[in-house]
Amino acid sequence: MSEPTIHDVARQAGVSAATVSRALNGGLVKTQTRDRIKAVAKSMGYKSGASSRKTTLSRSGSVGILVTDVGNFYFADLLKGLFSVAQGAGCRMVIDDLDGGDPDTVIKRMIAGTAGQVVIAPRLDDDFLRRRFSPDNTVFVSKQLDGYMSACADDRSGMTQAVRHLASLGHRRVAYVGGSDRSWTNTQRINAFTDSVEEYGLESMVLGPFEPSYGGGVNACDAVMLEQDLTGIVIFNDLMAAGLLSSLKERGRKVPEDCSLIGIDNSVLSRAVRPSLTTVDVRQERLGAAAMRILIDMLREFPASADPGAGKESDRIPERLVIPEILLTRGSTAPPSRNLDQGTI
Structure with a gap:
């Protein structure tokens, strides 16, 4: 029979593994909880690694x-x-x-x-x-x-700020361009985007997944160009945003006149591209x-x-x-153009 793990003790005691770790390693836990965890650990024969960690x-x-x-x-x-x-x-x-x-x-x-x-x-x-x-x-x-x-990082707060910024500028049809579908962070941002656009009454879509790289942003341009009347986009990170920005410009689209872009990370790249990227600083x-x-x-x-x-x-x-995250507004966002052609952006 294999030795019990910290997760076994946690399940038996009805607490998290982190609480078990604190209780057995001298952290601050309520006395009653500590005593219960120690009793469970002793009955199961669990041996903590605390003695060797220090x-x-x-x-x-x-x-x-x-x-x-x-x-x-x-x-x-x-x-x-x-x-x-x-x-x-x-x-x-x-x-x-x-x-x-x-x-x-x-x-x-x-x-x-x-x-x-x-x-x-x-x-x-x-x-x-x-x-x-x-x-x-x-x-x-x-x-x-x-x-x-x-x-x-508080992705929900950051995404809310990004969507609110687009809504305040008058954008009504917006998108989120996502990164890897295996990314925990990307999932959180999709959920936050979906909730935020509903809160501000915007039409929206989620495009992706795409590789979270410059090339991934370039590839996302095809999907963006196919969407009608899309004027505002939040992108998974600044690297993808830079790729998308470059590809849009190559196709004759002006940023932010035709489409506003918001990146995430506040990387050095967000300040180096032109126009500079409005971005969510994840600090x-x-x-x-x-x-x-x-x-x-x-x-x-x-x-x-x-x-x-x-x-x-x-x-x-x-x-x-x-x-907490902070939205930094720069040159890649502006009110949508009033003389956009009907059809694609």
């Missing part, structure tokens, strides 16, 4: 960062935030790309050499992640998984800092800060920390 952190001084497509603009500011907190805590960061080889080999190598991991892989399957990472020393970024700590640097703060606090068994920039600690590690 030693591992002090011995290796290393935390792992696992990403998919490390060349994506999205990761630049995210890594800044991760690095700033890790450096301040005296920890060394080890970074590896899951797209750069066999994922299992990459993950095993990373786990063997680091005390804990920040995983930035929103397209990976939930079961795949559960089988390979422990909730005791893993933090997910841009993905929520029951029982695990996570740091995510990657703050997101990365929050994720690293949570991981180090987990490993050192201290409560995490509710706001990494505030310097004020909460009474426990939050299972899901959500960072």
